[in-house]
Amino acid sequence: MKPKRTSARRTGRRVSRIKRRTSRPVRQVAAVPTVNHPNPYVSVIIPAMNEAKTIAGVIAGARGVHPRCEVIVVVNGSADQTAEIALSLGAHVISYELPLGHDAGRSVGAEAAKGEVLLFTDGDLVIPASGLRPFVTAVSGGADIALNDYSGPVRRLSPHPVVLSKHALNILLGRPDLKGCSMTAVPHAISRRALEILGSQSLSRPPLAHAQAVLSGLRVVAAHKVHVGKLNAVRRKEDGTDPLQQLITADHMEAVSLLLEHRGIRAGFSDGTRRREMVR
Protein backbone atom coordinates (compact mmCIF):
# COMPACT_ATOMS: atom_id res chain seq x y z
CA MET A 1 0.00 0.00 0.00
CA LYS A 2 1.18 3.41 -0.94
CA PRO A 3 2.07 5.49 2.10
CA LYS A 4 -0.27 8.43 2.62
CA ARG A 5 1.17 11.77 1.81
CA THR A 6 1.21 14.06 4.83
CA SER A 7 2.56 17.23 3.28
CA ALA A 8 1.44 19.24 0.31
CA ARG A 9 4.83 18.99 -1.22
CA ARG A 10 5.16 16.24 -3.70
CA THR A 11 8.37 14.34 -3.87
CA GLY A 12 10.18 12.96 -6.81
CA ARG A 13 9.41 15.70 -9.30
CA ARG A 14 12.53 17.69 -8.84
CA VAL A 15 13.91 16.47 -12.15
CA SER A 16 11.23 18.13 -14.22
CA ARG A 17 11.82 21.46 -12.53
CA ILE A 18 14.19 24.10 -13.66
CA LYS A 19 17.42 23.58 -11.90
CA ARG A 20 17.90 25.90 -9.00
CA ARG A 21 20.63 28.45 -8.98
CA THR A 22 23.27 27.39 -6.60
CA SER A 23 23.92 30.91 -5.46
CA ARG A 24 22.24 34.27 -5.73
CA PRO A 25 24.20 36.88 -7.64
CA VAL A 26 25.43 39.29 -5.04
CA ARG A 27 25.78 42.89 -5.99
CA GLN A 28 29.30 44.01 -5.38
CA VAL A 29 29.17 46.71 -2.77
CA ALA A 30 32.06 49.02 -2.22
CA ALA A 31 33.64 48.76 1.18
CA VAL A 32 31.67 50.86 3.62
CA PRO A 33 33.69 53.95 4.48
CA THR A 34 34.17 54.84 8.10
CA VAL A 35 34.34 58.57 7.58
CA ASN A 36 31.90 61.13 6.28
CA HIS A 37 32.20 61.98 2.60
CA PRO A 38 33.47 65.54 2.08
CA ASN A 39 30.84 66.20 -0.57
CA PRO A 40 27.91 64.04 0.54
CA TYR A 41 24.83 63.17 -1.47
CA VAL A 42 22.94 61.78 1.50
CA SER A 43 22.96 63.17 5.03
CA VAL A 44 21.71 60.72 7.63
CA ILE A 45 20.43 62.52 10.71
CA ILE A 46 20.31 60.54 13.93
CA PRO A 47 19.02 62.25 17.08
CA ALA A 48 20.22 60.27 20.09
CA MET A 49 19.63 60.38 23.83
CA ASN A 50 21.43 57.76 25.89
CA GLU A 51 21.64 55.29 23.04
CA ALA A 52 25.12 53.85 23.68
CA LYS A 53 23.78 50.32 23.26
CA THR A 54 22.34 50.83 19.81
CA ILE A 55 24.17 53.78 18.23
CA ALA A 56 26.93 51.70 16.63
CA GLY A 57 24.38 49.52 14.86
CA VAL A 58 22.40 52.55 13.73
CA ILE A 59 25.50 54.20 12.27
CA ALA A 60 26.56 50.99 10.56
CA GLY A 61 23.20 50.83 8.80
CA ALA A 62 23.35 54.50 7.87
CA ARG A 63 26.79 54.19 6.30
CA GLY A 64 25.53 51.76 3.71
CA VAL A 65 22.80 53.90 2.18
CA HIS A 66 24.99 55.63 -0.38
CA PRO A 67 28.68 55.82 -1.35
CA ARG A 68 28.62 59.58 -0.73
CA CYS A 69 27.14 59.73 2.71
CA GLU A 70 27.54 61.70 5.90
CA VAL A 71 26.25 60.64 9.27
CA ILE A 72 25.18 63.35 11.69
CA VAL A 73 24.47 62.29 15.26
CA VAL A 74 22.72 64.88 17.40
CA VAL A 75 23.52 63.77 20.93
CA ASN A 76 21.45 65.55 23.54
CA GLY A 77 20.76 64.99 27.20
CA SER A 78 23.01 61.94 27.25
CA ALA A 79 24.94 60.75 30.28
CA ASP A 80 26.43 57.70 28.59
CA GLN A 81 29.01 57.01 25.89
CA THR A 82 26.77 57.78 22.90
CA ALA A 83 28.86 60.71 21.67
CA GLU A 84 32.19 58.92 22.05
CA ILE A 85 31.01 55.85 20.18
CA ALA A 86 29.58 57.97 17.37
CA LEU A 87 32.81 59.95 17.10
CA SER A 88 34.90 56.80 16.93
CA LEU A 89 32.76 55.65 14.01
CA GLY A 90 33.56 58.83 12.10
CA ALA A 91 30.17 60.51 12.52
CA HIS A 92 29.69 64.24 12.69
CA VAL A 93 28.60 64.58 16.31
CA ILE A 94 26.68 67.60 17.59
CA SER A 95 26.44 67.49 21.37
CA TYR A 96 24.10 69.18 23.81
CA GLU A 97 24.26 68.57 27.49
CA LEU A 98 20.54 69.06 28.01
CA PRO A 99 17.71 67.43 26.09
CA LEU A 100 16.78 69.47 23.02
CA GLY A 101 13.20 68.41 23.19
CA HIS A 102 11.13 65.84 21.40
CA ASP A 103 12.04 65.82 17.69
CA ALA A 104 14.08 69.03 18.08
CA GLY A 105 17.25 67.13 17.17
CA ARG A 106 15.93 66.79 13.63
CA SER A 107 16.08 70.56 13.09
CA VAL A 108 19.61 70.77 14.44
CA GLY A 109 20.77 67.91 12.26
CA ALA A 110 19.04 69.33 9.18
CA GLU A 111 20.86 72.65 9.62
CA ALA A 112 24.21 70.90 9.64
CA ALA A 113 23.38 68.65 6.70
CA LYS A 114 25.17 69.16 3.39
CA GLY A 115 23.59 66.42 1.30
CA GLU A 116 20.97 66.62 -1.42
CA VAL A 117 18.90 64.02 0.40
CA LEU A 118 18.27 64.12 4.14
CA LEU A 119 17.47 60.83 5.76
CA PHE A 120 16.03 60.95 9.26
CA THR A 121 16.20 58.02 11.60
CA ASP A 122 16.62 57.56 15.33
CA GLY A 123 19.35 56.49 17.74
CA ASP A 124 17.31 53.59 19.08
CA LEU A 125 16.27 52.09 15.75
CA VAL A 126 18.83 49.68 14.36
CA ILE A 127 17.86 49.34 10.71
CA PRO A 128 20.08 47.68 8.11
CA ALA A 129 21.14 49.73 5.09
CA SER A 130 18.76 47.72 2.89
CA GLY A 131 15.87 49.07 4.97
CA LEU A 132 17.04 52.66 4.55
CA ARG A 133 18.12 52.75 0.91
CA PRO A 134 14.58 52.78 -0.58
CA PHE A 135 13.94 56.17 1.04
CA VAL A 136 17.01 57.65 -0.63
CA THR A 137 16.08 56.00 -3.92
CA ALA A 138 12.58 57.49 -3.77
CA VAL A 139 13.93 61.00 -3.27
CA SER A 140 16.54 60.51 -6.01
CA GLY A 141 13.65 59.42 -8.22
CA GLY A 142 11.81 62.71 -7.77
CA ALA A 143 9.90 62.49 -4.49
CA ASP A 144 10.30 65.34 -2.04
CA ILE A 145 9.20 63.46 1.04
CA ALA A 146 9.65 59.68 1.21
CA LEU A 147 7.77 58.35 4.20
CA ASN A 148 7.87 55.12 6.10
CA ASP A 149 4.93 53.13 4.75
CA TYR A 150 3.90 52.13 8.24
CA SER A 151 0.49 53.10 9.63
CA GLY A 152 0.63 51.58 13.10
CA PRO A 153 -1.66 48.93 14.53
CA VAL A 154 -5.21 49.26 13.18
CA ARG A 155 -6.80 46.00 14.22
CA ARG A 156 -9.20 47.55 16.73
CA LEU A 157 -11.96 50.01 15.89
CA SER A 158 -10.49 52.67 18.15
CA PRO A 159 -6.75 52.76 17.52
CA HIS A 160 -4.07 54.56 19.50
CA PRO A 161 -4.82 58.31 19.35
CA VAL A 162 -1.56 59.02 17.52
CA VAL A 163 -2.41 56.46 14.83
CA LEU A 164 -5.90 57.93 14.58
CA SER A 165 -4.56 61.48 14.30
CA LYS A 166 -2.17 60.60 11.51
CA HIS A 167 -4.91 58.96 9.47
CA ALA A 168 -7.35 61.80 10.06
CA LEU A 169 -4.81 64.46 9.09
CA ASN A 170 -4.10 62.69 5.80
CA ILE A 171 -7.82 62.36 5.08
CA LEU A 172 -8.34 66.07 5.70
CA LEU A 173 -5.30 66.89 3.58
CA GLY A 174 -6.96 65.04 0.71
CA ARG A 175 -4.32 62.31 0.86
CA PRO A 176 -6.20 59.31 2.30
CA ASP A 177 -3.89 57.11 0.23
CA LEU A 178 -1.12 57.92 2.70
CA LYS A 179 -3.17 56.20 5.42
CA GLY A 180 -1.25 56.65 8.67
CA CYS A 181 2.11 57.50 7.11
CA SER A 182 3.55 60.64 8.54
CA MET A 183 6.72 62.64 9.00
CA THR A 184 6.21 61.93 12.69
CA ALA A 185 7.56 58.44 12.03
CA VAL A 186 11.13 57.62 11.10
CA PRO A 187 12.81 56.62 8.92
CA HIS A 188 11.89 59.12 6.25
CA ALA A 189 13.86 61.10 3.71
CA ILE A 190 13.36 64.58 2.32
CA SER A 191 14.87 66.44 -0.60
CA ARG A 192 16.90 69.61 -0.19
CA ARG A 193 14.10 71.44 -2.00
CA ALA A 194 11.67 70.25 0.66
CA LEU A 195 14.02 71.43 3.40
CA GLU A 196 14.21 74.87 1.81
CA ILE A 197 10.45 75.14 1.51
CA LEU A 198 9.64 73.80 4.98
CA GLY A 199 12.54 75.33 6.87
CA SER A 200 14.64 73.35 9.32
CA GLN A 201 12.74 74.67 12.35
CA SER A 202 9.44 73.19 11.21
CA LEU A 203 10.97 69.69 11.31
CA SER A 204 10.77 69.79 15.12
CA ARG A 205 7.00 69.58 14.84
CA PRO A 206 6.65 66.83 12.26
CA PRO A 207 2.84 66.83 11.85
CA LEU A 208 2.99 70.52 10.95
CA ALA A 209 5.85 69.92 8.54
CA HIS A 210 3.87 67.06 7.04
CA ALA A 211 0.80 69.22 6.48
CA GLN A 212 2.95 72.06 5.16
CA ALA A 213 4.61 69.70 2.70
CA VAL A 214 1.28 68.52 1.27
CA LEU A 215 -0.10 72.07 1.20
CA SER A 216 3.02 73.34 -0.59
CA GLY A 217 2.50 70.81 -3.33
CA LEU A 218 5.62 68.82 -2.51
CA ARG A 219 5.61 65.24 -3.73
CA VAL A 220 4.87 63.15 -0.66
CA VAL A 221 5.01 59.37 -1.07
CA ALA A 222 5.01 56.31 1.13
CA ALA A 223 8.27 54.77 0.01
CA HIS A 224 9.03 51.68 2.01
CA LYS A 225 7.84 49.87 5.08
CA VAL A 226 9.98 49.59 8.16
CA HIS A 227 8.04 48.03 11.01
CA VAL A 228 8.95 50.41 13.81
CA GLY A 229 5.96 49.70 16.05
CA LYS A 230 7.66 47.12 18.21
CA LEU A 231 10.68 49.33 18.68
CA ASN A 232 8.71 52.23 20.12
CA ALA A 233 7.33 51.26 23.50
CA VAL A 234 4.62 53.42 25.02
CA ARG A 235 5.68 54.93 28.31
CA ARG A 236 3.06 56.19 30.68
CA LYS A 237 3.06 58.35 33.76
CA GLU A 238 1.70 57.09 37.06
CA ASP A 239 -1.69 58.66 36.39
CA GLY A 240 -2.00 56.73 33.14
CA THR A 241 -1.52 59.71 30.85
CA ASP A 242 1.10 59.71 28.15
CA PRO A 243 2.55 63.22 27.71
CA LEU A 244 4.14 62.27 24.42
CA GLN A 245 0.79 61.14 23.04
CA GLN A 246 -0.76 64.43 24.12
CA LEU A 247 2.06 66.37 22.52
CA ILE A 248 1.80 64.56 19.20
CA THR A 249 -1.99 64.73 19.00
CA ALA A 250 -1.85 68.44 19.89
CA ASP A 251 0.60 68.92 17.03
CA HIS A 252 -1.85 67.20 14.73
CA MET A 253 -4.58 69.60 15.80
CA GLU A 254 -2.19 72.46 15.01
CA ALA A 255 -1.62 70.90 11.63
CA VAL A 256 -5.39 70.80 11.05
CA SER A 257 -5.49 74.45 12.01
CA LEU A 258 -2.79 75.23 9.46
CA LEU A 259 -4.71 73.28 6.84
CA LEU A 260 -7.93 75.19 7.52
CA GLU A 261 -6.09 78.50 7.26
CA HIS A 262 -4.77 77.48 3.86
CA ARG A 263 -7.76 75.79 2.34
CA GLY A 264 -10.74 77.37 4.07
CA ILE A 265 -13.18 76.18 6.70
CA ARG A 266 -14.13 73.03 4.79
CA ALA A 267 -10.51 72.19 4.01
CA GLY A 268 -11.32 72.48 0.32
CA PHE A 269 -14.13 69.89 0.35
CA SER A 270 -17.32 70.81 -1.45
CA ASP A 271 -20.60 71.61 0.26
CA GLY A 272 -22.47 69.51 -2.27
CA THR A 273 -25.81 70.90 -3.35
CA ARG A 274 -26.56 72.49 0.01
CA ARG A 275 -28.49 75.70 -0.11
CA ARG A 276 -27.77 76.99 3.32
CA GLU A 277 -29.67 80.20 2.72
CA MET A 278 -32.88 78.15 2.94
CA VAL A 279 -32.53 78.20 6.71
CA ARG A 280 -32.18 81.52 8.40
Place this chain on the structure above:
Amino acid sequence: MMVALLQVSGSSAVRRGTATRTVKKRSASSQAKTTLAPRQRVANRSVKRSPPTARPPILSRQSKVDREVLNLPSLRGTLSVIISARNEEQTLGRLLQQVSRLGPTEIIVVLNGCSDSSFPISRQHRQAIVVHCPESVGHDVGRAIGAKLSRGDILLFLDGDMVIPASQLGLFTAAVDGGIDVALNDLDPLMPSFGLCDDVTRSKLFLNYALGRYDLGVSSMTAVPHALSRRALETIGYRELIVPPKAQARSVLEKLRVEKVGTVNVIKHNRLRQANIGAGNAVEKLIIGDHAEALLEVLSRRDDGGLLNSETQREYRRQVAAWRNRI
Protein backbone atom coordinates in the same frame (compact mmCIF):
# COMPACT_ATOMS: atom_id res chain seq x y z
CA MET B 1 -52.46 70.10 8.65
CA MET B 2 -50.57 70.18 5.45
CA VAL B 3 -48.24 72.96 4.60
CA ALA B 4 -46.40 73.35 1.38
CA LEU B 5 -44.10 75.76 2.98
CA LEU B 6 -40.97 76.44 1.16
CA GLN B 7 -40.11 76.25 -2.44
CA VAL B 8 -36.88 74.55 -2.15
CA SER B 9 -35.00 71.91 -4.18
CA GLY B 10 -33.00 67.64 -4.99
CA SER B 11 -30.71 65.53 -3.08
CA SER B 12 -31.90 65.17 0.38
CA ALA B 13 -30.41 64.74 3.50
CA VAL B 14 -28.39 62.36 5.27
CA ARG B 15 -26.21 60.18 7.32
CA ARG B 16 -24.30 57.76 5.18
CA GLY B 17 -21.29 57.43 3.09
CA THR B 18 -20.69 54.20 4.84
CA ALA B 19 -22.84 51.84 2.88
CA THR B 20 -20.96 49.58 0.62
CA ARG B 21 -23.01 46.47 1.14
CA THR B 22 -25.98 45.27 -0.71
CA VAL B 23 -29.22 46.63 0.60
CA LYS B 24 -31.83 44.09 1.40
CA LYS B 25 -35.25 45.60 1.00
CA ARG B 26 -38.33 44.04 2.35
CA SER B 27 -41.25 44.06 0.00
CA ALA B 28 -43.29 47.19 0.23
CA SER B 29 -46.49 45.33 0.91
CA SER B 30 -45.35 43.39 3.96
CA GLN B 31 -46.35 45.94 6.52
CA ALA B 32 -48.68 48.14 4.62
CA LYS B 33 -51.85 46.83 6.22
CA THR B 34 -50.76 46.46 9.77
CA THR B 35 -51.44 49.62 11.66
CA LEU B 36 -53.87 51.72 9.75
CA ALA B 37 -56.77 50.31 7.84
CA PRO B 38 -57.35 52.06 4.51
CA ARG B 39 -60.62 53.60 5.62
CA GLN B 40 -58.86 55.36 8.44
CA ARG B 41 -56.27 56.75 6.15
CA VAL B 42 -58.80 58.46 3.93
CA ALA B 43 -60.86 59.72 6.83
CA ASN B 44 -61.57 63.39 6.92
CA ARG B 45 -58.66 64.90 8.76
CA SER B 46 -60.73 67.59 10.40
CA VAL B 47 -62.71 65.02 12.32
CA LYS B 48 -61.14 64.16 15.60
CA ARG B 49 -60.55 60.46 15.81
CA SER B 50 -61.13 58.37 18.83
CA PRO B 51 -57.98 57.40 20.71
CA PRO B 52 -56.31 54.18 19.55
CA THR B 53 -57.32 52.24 22.62
CA ALA B 54 -60.98 52.70 21.79
CA ARG B 55 -60.54 51.09 18.41
CA PRO B 56 -62.15 47.67 18.28
CA PRO B 57 -59.49 45.01 17.89
CA ILE B 58 -60.60 43.49 14.64
CA LEU B 59 -57.35 42.08 13.36
CA SER B 60 -55.04 40.18 15.59
CA ARG B 61 -52.04 41.96 14.08
CA GLN B 62 -53.59 45.28 14.83
CA SER B 63 -54.21 44.46 18.43
CA LYS B 64 -50.62 43.38 18.77
CA VAL B 65 -49.58 46.76 17.49
CA ASP B 66 -51.80 48.48 20.01
CA ARG B 67 -50.32 46.47 22.80
CA GLU B 68 -46.89 47.62 21.78
CA VAL B 69 -47.98 51.21 21.85
CA LEU B 70 -48.94 50.74 25.44
CA ASN B 71 -45.65 49.07 26.23
CA LEU B 72 -43.63 52.03 25.06
CA PRO B 73 -42.87 54.20 28.07
CA SER B 74 -44.89 57.36 28.03
CA LEU B 75 -42.88 60.53 27.68
CA ARG B 76 -43.11 63.50 29.99
CA GLY B 77 -42.18 65.92 27.20
CA THR B 78 -43.84 66.41 23.84
CA LEU B 79 -42.29 64.75 20.83
CA SER B 80 -41.59 66.20 17.39
CA VAL B 81 -40.43 63.77 14.73
CA ILE B 82 -38.53 65.22 11.80
CA ILE B 83 -38.19 63.05 8.71
CA SER B 84 -36.03 64.03 5.76
CA ALA B 85 -36.90 62.25 2.58
CA ARG B 86 -35.81 62.19 -0.99
CA ASN B 87 -37.87 60.00 -3.29
CA GLU B 88 -38.68 57.48 -0.59
CA GLU B 89 -42.10 56.26 -1.72
CA GLN B 90 -41.07 52.67 -0.97
CA THR B 91 -40.51 53.26 2.71
CA LEU B 92 -42.10 56.52 3.76
CA GLY B 93 -45.59 55.16 4.37
CA ARG B 94 -44.38 52.35 6.61
CA LEU B 95 -42.00 54.65 8.45
CA LEU B 96 -44.84 57.06 9.18
CA GLN B 97 -46.83 54.17 10.65
CA GLN B 98 -44.00 53.29 12.99
CA VAL B 99 -43.53 56.91 13.95
CA SER B 100 -47.25 57.25 14.76
CA ARG B 101 -46.88 54.51 17.34
CA LEU B 102 -44.58 56.75 19.34
CA GLY B 103 -47.50 59.09 19.95
CA PRO B 104 -45.74 62.20 18.68
CA THR B 105 -47.16 65.68 19.03
CA GLU B 106 -46.15 66.47 15.50
CA ILE B 107 -44.52 64.79 12.53
CA ILE B 108 -42.67 67.03 10.13
CA VAL B 109 -41.78 65.50 6.78
CA VAL B 110 -39.30 67.49 4.74
CA LEU B 111 -39.45 66.31 1.15
CA ASN B 112 -36.23 67.26 -0.51
CA GLY B 113 -36.42 67.30 -4.27
CA CYS B 114 -38.95 64.48 -4.48
CA SER B 115 -40.24 63.56 -7.92
CA ASP B 116 -42.00 60.32 -7.00
CA SER B 117 -45.13 59.79 -4.96
CA SER B 118 -43.50 60.63 -1.63
CA PHE B 119 -45.59 63.78 -1.47
CA PRO B 120 -49.03 62.15 -1.85
CA ILE B 121 -47.96 59.38 0.53
CA SER B 122 -47.00 61.81 3.26
CA ARG B 123 -50.14 63.85 2.66
CA GLN B 124 -52.20 60.77 3.33
CA HIS B 125 -50.90 60.64 6.85
CA ARG B 126 -53.32 62.45 9.10
CA GLN B 127 -50.69 64.01 11.33
CA ALA B 128 -47.81 64.79 9.03
CA ILE B 129 -46.83 68.35 8.35
CA VAL B 130 -45.30 68.21 4.91
CA VAL B 131 -42.64 70.61 3.75
CA HIS B 132 -42.27 70.07 0.05
CA CYS B 133 -39.09 71.34 -1.56
CA PRO B 134 -39.39 70.43 -5.24
CA GLU B 135 -35.77 71.28 -5.88
CA SER B 136 -33.01 69.81 -3.80
CA VAL B 137 -31.82 71.86 -0.86
CA GLY B 138 -28.84 69.57 -0.29
CA HIS B 139 -27.74 67.24 2.44
CA ASP B 140 -28.99 67.74 5.98
CA VAL B 141 -30.60 71.11 5.22
CA GLY B 142 -33.99 69.43 5.57
CA ARG B 143 -33.20 68.61 9.18
CA ALA B 144 -32.59 72.24 9.99
CA ILE B 145 -35.80 73.28 8.24
CA GLY B 146 -37.74 70.67 10.19
CA ALA B 147 -36.09 71.64 13.46
CA LYS B 148 -36.96 75.27 12.92
CA LEU B 149 -40.63 74.42 12.43
CA SER B 150 -40.81 72.06 15.38
CA ARG B 151 -42.23 72.85 18.80
CA GLY B 152 -41.75 69.65 20.81
CA ASP B 153 -39.51 69.14 23.84
CA ILE B 154 -37.92 66.11 22.20
CA LEU B 155 -36.81 66.09 18.58
CA LEU B 156 -36.33 62.79 16.82
CA PHE B 157 -34.50 62.96 13.49
CA LEU B 158 -35.07 60.27 10.88
CA ASP B 159 -34.52 59.58 7.23
CA GLY B 160 -37.31 58.49 4.99
CA ASP B 161 -35.33 55.71 3.37
CA MET B 162 -35.43 53.29 6.23
CA VAL B 163 -38.26 51.78 8.25
CA ILE B 164 -37.16 51.52 11.86
CA PRO B 165 -39.50 49.82 14.33
CA ALA B 166 -41.09 52.12 16.88
CA SER B 167 -39.62 50.05 19.71
CA GLN B 168 -36.12 51.00 18.56
CA LEU B 169 -37.02 54.64 18.00
CA GLY B 170 -38.40 54.71 21.52
CA LEU B 171 -34.86 54.25 22.89
CA PHE B 172 -33.84 57.63 21.59
CA THR B 173 -36.91 59.54 22.67
CA ALA B 174 -36.85 57.93 26.10
CA ALA B 175 -33.18 58.84 26.56
CA VAL B 176 -33.86 62.50 25.83
CA ASP B 177 -36.92 62.40 28.06
CA GLY B 178 -34.66 61.06 30.78
CA GLY B 179 -32.29 64.02 30.62
CA ILE B 180 -29.87 63.34 27.79
CA ASP B 181 -29.52 66.24 25.38
CA VAL B 182 -28.11 64.47 22.36
CA ALA B 183 -28.99 60.79 22.01
CA LEU B 184 -26.88 59.16 19.32
CA ASN B 185 -27.03 55.90 17.43
CA ASP B 186 -24.19 53.63 18.56
CA LEU B 187 -22.67 52.21 15.40
CA ASP B 188 -19.53 50.81 17.01
CA PRO B 189 -20.77 47.22 17.15
CA LEU B 190 -21.38 47.30 13.41
CA MET B 191 -17.95 48.55 12.45
CA PRO B 192 -14.96 46.56 11.27
CA SER B 193 -11.46 47.27 12.56
CA PHE B 194 -10.00 50.70 11.96
CA GLY B 195 -7.81 49.38 9.15
CA LEU B 196 -10.93 48.42 7.18
CA CYS B 197 -13.01 51.51 7.98
CA ASP B 198 -13.74 54.16 5.42
CA ASP B 199 -12.59 57.75 5.67
CA VAL B 200 -15.91 59.01 7.00
CA THR B 201 -15.78 56.63 9.93
CA ARG B 202 -12.20 57.62 10.67
CA SER B 203 -13.17 61.29 10.58
CA LYS B 204 -16.00 60.65 13.02
CA LEU B 205 -13.63 58.89 15.42
CA PHE B 206 -11.11 61.69 15.19
CA LEU B 207 -13.69 64.37 15.86
CA ASN B 208 -14.87 62.56 18.97
CA TYR B 209 -11.27 62.16 20.10
CA ALA B 210 -10.56 65.85 19.50
CA LEU B 211 -13.65 66.66 21.56
CA GLY B 212 -12.29 64.58 24.43
CA ARG B 213 -15.08 62.06 23.88
CA TYR B 214 -13.26 59.07 22.43
CA ASP B 215 -15.83 56.97 24.32
CA LEU B 216 -18.45 58.03 21.76
CA GLY B 217 -16.61 55.94 19.18
CA VAL B 218 -17.97 56.51 15.70
CA SER B 219 -21.29 57.88 16.94
CA SER B 220 -22.22 60.98 15.09
CA MET B 221 -25.10 63.33 14.46
CA THR B 222 -24.43 62.65 10.80
CA ALA B 223 -26.12 59.30 11.38
CA VAL B 224 -29.79 58.78 12.05
CA PRO B 225 -31.72 58.09 14.12
CA HIS B 226 -30.75 60.56 16.78
CA ALA B 227 -32.73 62.69 19.16
CA LEU B 228 -32.18 66.15 20.63
CA SER B 229 -33.67 67.96 23.56
CA ARG B 230 -35.20 71.36 22.99
CA ARG B 231 -32.41 72.74 25.19
CA ALA B 232 -29.82 71.19 22.88
CA LEU B 233 -31.47 72.67 19.82
CA GLU B 234 -31.52 76.12 21.37
CA THR B 235 -27.90 75.83 22.53
CA ILE B 236 -26.61 74.55 19.21
CA GLY B 237 -28.82 76.73 17.04
CA TYR B 238 -31.09 75.04 14.50
CA ARG B 239 -29.11 76.46 11.62
CA GLU B 240 -26.04 74.48 12.69
CA LEU B 241 -27.90 71.24 12.05
CA ILE B 242 -27.08 71.77 8.37
CA VAL B 243 -23.59 70.55 9.27
CA PRO B 244 -24.25 67.71 11.73
CA PRO B 245 -20.63 67.16 12.92
CA LYS B 246 -20.39 70.85 13.73
CA ALA B 247 -23.62 70.60 15.71
CA GLN B 248 -22.10 67.66 17.55
CA ALA B 249 -18.93 69.61 18.31
CA ARG B 250 -20.98 72.47 19.67
CA SER B 251 -23.04 70.10 21.81
CA VAL B 252 -19.95 68.69 23.48
CA LEU B 253 -18.20 72.05 23.78
CA GLU B 254 -21.30 73.57 25.36
CA LYS B 255 -21.27 70.72 27.87
CA LEU B 256 -24.58 69.23 26.83
CA ARG B 257 -25.16 65.61 27.75
CA VAL B 258 -24.17 63.70 24.63
CA GLU B 259 -24.49 59.92 24.80
CA LYS B 260 -24.89 56.92 22.57
CA VAL B 261 -28.09 55.21 23.57
CA GLY B 262 -28.68 52.23 21.34
CA THR B 263 -27.80 50.54 18.10
CA VAL B 264 -29.98 50.65 15.03
CA ASN B 265 -28.38 49.01 12.04
CA VAL B 266 -28.62 51.77 9.48
CA ILE B 267 -25.72 50.48 7.43
CA LYS B 268 -27.47 47.36 6.24
CA HIS B 269 -30.54 49.28 5.13
CA ASN B 270 -28.88 52.43 3.91
CA ARG B 271 -30.10 53.14 0.45
CA LEU B 272 -27.40 53.06 -2.15
CA ARG B 273 -27.46 55.95 -4.51
CA GLN B 274 -25.23 57.10 -7.28
CA ALA B 275 -23.45 59.53 -5.00
CA ASN B 276 -22.74 57.37 -1.96
CA ILE B 277 -21.08 54.27 -3.37
CA GLY B 278 -17.38 53.58 -3.41
CA ALA B 279 -14.39 55.26 -1.87
CA GLY B 280 -13.96 58.97 -2.51
CA ASN B 281 -17.59 59.46 -3.49
CA ALA B 282 -19.32 62.84 -3.36
CA VAL B 283 -21.14 62.17 -0.09
CA GLU B 284 -17.93 61.02 1.57
CA LYS B 285 -16.19 64.24 0.59
CA LEU B 286 -19.12 66.28 1.79
CA ILE B 287 -19.03 64.63 5.20
CA ILE B 288 -15.26 65.01 5.50
CA GLY B 289 -15.71 68.71 4.76
CA ASP B 290 -18.32 68.78 7.52
CA HIS B 291 -15.77 67.34 9.91
CA ALA B 292 -13.29 70.02 8.91
CA GLU B 293 -15.87 72.61 9.91
CA ALA B 294 -16.44 70.80 13.17
CA LEU B 295 -12.71 70.72 13.92
CA LEU B 296 -12.52 74.44 13.27
CA GLU B 297 -15.15 74.81 15.95
CA VAL B 298 -13.00 72.75 18.31
CA LEU B 299 -9.90 74.77 17.46
CA SER B 300 -11.63 78.09 17.96
CA ARG B 301 -12.78 77.10 21.45
CA ARG B 302 -9.62 75.65 22.86
CA ASP B 303 -8.01 77.48 25.69
CA ASP B 304 -4.47 78.75 25.59
CA GLY B 305 -3.19 75.20 25.27
CA GLY B 306 -3.14 75.68 21.54
CA LEU B 307 -1.66 79.14 21.64
CA LEU B 308 1.56 78.29 23.40
CA ASN B 309 4.32 80.57 22.32
CA SER B 310 7.32 78.96 20.75
CA GLU B 311 9.49 79.16 23.86
CA THR B 312 6.87 77.46 26.08
CA GLN B 313 6.39 74.92 23.36
CA ARG B 314 10.12 74.16 23.23
CA GLU B 315 10.35 73.89 26.98
CA TYR B 316 7.45 71.46 27.08
CA ARG B 317 9.09 69.30 24.42
CA ARG B 318 12.29 69.31 26.45
CA GLN B 319 10.44 68.09 29.50
CA VAL B 320 8.71 65.34 27.56
CA ALA B 321 11.99 64.24 26.02
CA ALA B 322 13.72 64.20 29.40
CA TRP B 323 10.87 62.31 31.02
CA ARG B 324 10.72 59.68 28.30
CA ASN B 325 14.42 59.14 28.41
CA ARG B 326 14.79 58.63 32.11
CA ILE B 327 12.16 56.02 32.74
